[in-house]
Amino acid sequence: MKYIRIPLGAVQTNCYFLINDEKECLIVDPGGEAQKVFQTIEKHKVKPLAILLTHAHFDHIGAVDEVRERYNLPVHLHRLEKEWPTNPELNGSRFFPLGEITAKPATDLIQGEGEQTIGGFTFQILETPGHTPGSVSFYFAEERWVVSGDALFARSIGRTDLPGGNEPQLLKSIHDKLLTLPEDTFVLSGHGEETTVEEEMDGNPFLNGF
Structure with a gap:
């Protein structure tokens, strides 16, 4: 497997294309600039299977509808954020000078942690709330990758001052779910x-202190 990272949109949110040997592809957090998503898919000649959302903030959902409609894809999102794509206050776009951003509801609601299989991909869903109540990370054990969304960054952590943010909860998520992974695990951040x-x-x- 391999991955491609492309920053998209006004705040350069990382969109990840996870590609297996059969040229199947999972698209994580298409946050904007749908044409760049289309170009990447066409350039690498991959078959998209699904859109995975680490959470439903506006900068992670901006291109969801265009991408899903073009390729007829399911959209996976944690059940606690079921209402967020359609609500600019919950998804945060109301608080930024970029205009209100919405997307249609997700088609597949993540109910909790556990193993997920989509096509030729098998991975673990880890609940990592704190940045948002329904934040999840996607862990690919064989590749030693974890797609952490906005929970954990290089030398930083996700903000907790938007609706549903909770700093103690975020720190606990990082400590209990992400820092317990093998130390050589690559963290693919939002x-x-x-x-x-x-x-x-x-x-x-x-x-510090963990």
Whole structure:
């Protein structure tokens, strides 16, 4: 397997294309600029199977409808954020000068943690709330990847000042779910560069004391 990371939209949210040997593709967090998503799919000649959302903030859902309609894809989102795509106050777009952003409801609601199989992909869903109530991370054990959304960044953590944010809960999620993964696990974050669990355990100033 391989992945491609493309920052999209006004705040450069990372969209990930997870591609297996059969050229199937999972699209994580298509946050805007749908044409760039289409171009990536066409350039690499992959078959999209689904859209996975780590959470439903506006900068992670901006291109969801265009992408899903073009390829007839299911959209997976945690059940606690069922109402968020359609609500600019919940998804945060009402609080930023970019205009209100909405998307249609997700087709597949994530009910909790556990193993998920889509096509030739098998991965673990980890509930990592705190940035938002329904934030999840997608862990691919064989590849040693975890797509963490806005829970954990290189030398930083997700903000908790938007609706539903909870800093103690976020720190607990990071400690209990992400820092317990193998230290060489690559963390594919929602913004910025990739990092590893080991690097964040050793050098993230927000995690001192863990």
